[in-house]
Amino acid sequence: MSAPLSKSRALACRFFSFRTVLKNNGRVTVSCPVAMKARGHNSSQKGYSSSTSPTSQKAAAAEASPLSEDVADVDVAAKSLQHHDYFGVRDLVTVRDMFKARVHFGHKEGLRDPYMAPYLFGNRLGIDIIDLDQTLTLFQDALNFTAHIAYRGGIILFLSRHRQTMPWVERTALEVNEYSHCRFWKGGTFTNATIQFGTVTRLPDLCIFLHTQNNAFLPHAAITDSAKLLIPTVGIVDSNCDPRLITYPIPGNDDTPVTVQYYCNLFKKAILAGKKKRRLDGLEQD
Amino acid sequence: MLIRTERVSGQGIGELCANHLVLGLIYIMAGSRIERFGTIYSRLQGLLKSGALSQVDCPIWKSVYEAFPPQREPMYEREIPDQKVRPILYPEDFVRVKYYNTFGNTDVVDMSNESVKTTCQRFVEKYFDLQQKGVHPDELFDKTTEILKAENARLRSTDEIPQSISNMESNSKDDGGKL
Secondary structure (H helix, E strand, C coil), X not given: CECCCCHHHHHHHHCCCHHHHHHCCCCCCCCHHHHHXXXXXXXXXXXXXXXXXXXXXXXXXXXXXXXXXXXXXHCHHHHHHHCXXXXXXXXXXXXXXXXXXXXXXXXXXXXXXXXXXXXEEEEECCEEXXXXXXXXXXXXXXXXXXXXXXXXXXXXXXXXCCCCCHHHHXXXXXXXXXXXXXXXXXXXXXXXXXXXXXXXXXXXXXXXXXXXXXXXXCECHHHHHHHHCCCCEXXXXXXXXXXXXXXXXXXXXXXXXXXXXXXXXXXXXXXXXXXXXHHHCCCCCC | CCEEECCCXXXXXXXXHHCEEECCCCCEXXXXXXXXXXXXXXXXXXXXXXXXXXXXXXXXXXXXXXXXXXXXXCCCCCCCCCCCCCECCCCHHHHHHHHHHHHCCCCCCCCCCCCCCCHHHHHHHHHHHHHHHCCCHHHHHHHHHHHHXXXXXXXXXXXXXXXXXXXXXXXXXXXXXXX
């Protein structure tokens, strides 16, 4: 089974590059292991149970050990995680802009997915209205995550099965130098990649769904596939969509062309911001 | 050991795979394909704990996820939430109901232009204006109609329309006779 190539692995390969050594002023970059230890994620140090997820940890307001000085120097990417909004993407979303882009329009009451009920503001004469205050924070989180993945050189795949807006999704991927797959999703694309493509494959590090459903109003097969292969997903979930398997769901209208353009624009800005910082911080090795 | 990465922009997934050749380092990540159990993060932690995955081989999203976890864990198994979605109604809606039942919608509305008010909206604003000034509730609707008619709003109630048509016919009877 093929899997995303970790950044640490990639960096390990670059130890032998003379250019890298020069760039880092002679210091060798090491990521994950040391950084994780210093952060106290090692269960033996802090006594955290390994089943505690970051979500519940943050909710319990557990104190995290501060990153020690020398470790911070060692892992350049770790510094970006300490800032709440390292790329300035949280300011890109406003409730007013979302309202103008008609993000709050859901489908009719009968089409509602039961798991979307918490994200709804109410029902206006039969039409579900999505709560933009919730969407705001969720969208900001999603954009921030996207920017961080782009910052770390991750592969991003845009997915959509909406025929009307598909060209814009493909164009957005083109403009950010990432990938898109807006055609029929063949069963083993992720799960049987090595055989289907006939070669060792590097799978995406993030999947962005502009439309979570396929043309049969069923969840896109790539959602379960991404979950199976431990690939995080960001997805726009309308009031008739199932948000459960999506890592960073964004409740919002996915049918209006104006709205899809708005989302494409925001994702483009977030990814470009991440990539720009990547170049500025010197993480771009080639 | 080099990784030849040729980022071909905007290409489909076929090109994605063909252009990423790992020379020398073929690396298969262990995994748990049960998407309905736990979350991707909990399963990743499980792999780490069991030793199937080493710290070095963790995917790049792990540290980002830990620093910025989602507001809600992406678990498939969750309780069906409370389906109480409140209906969105405003006090103006009752006025609007009566307005549309009496007059119908004769406006040609440009929905993209927010600066122009529809007749109904003007009616509603005037209605509440009068209500604040202390006009008796029974008279409110009729008074508002009068005022707006004075302001040249086209407000003919559905009862008045047949009457006005018959008026027009009686006025033009001579012309009809000529034909």
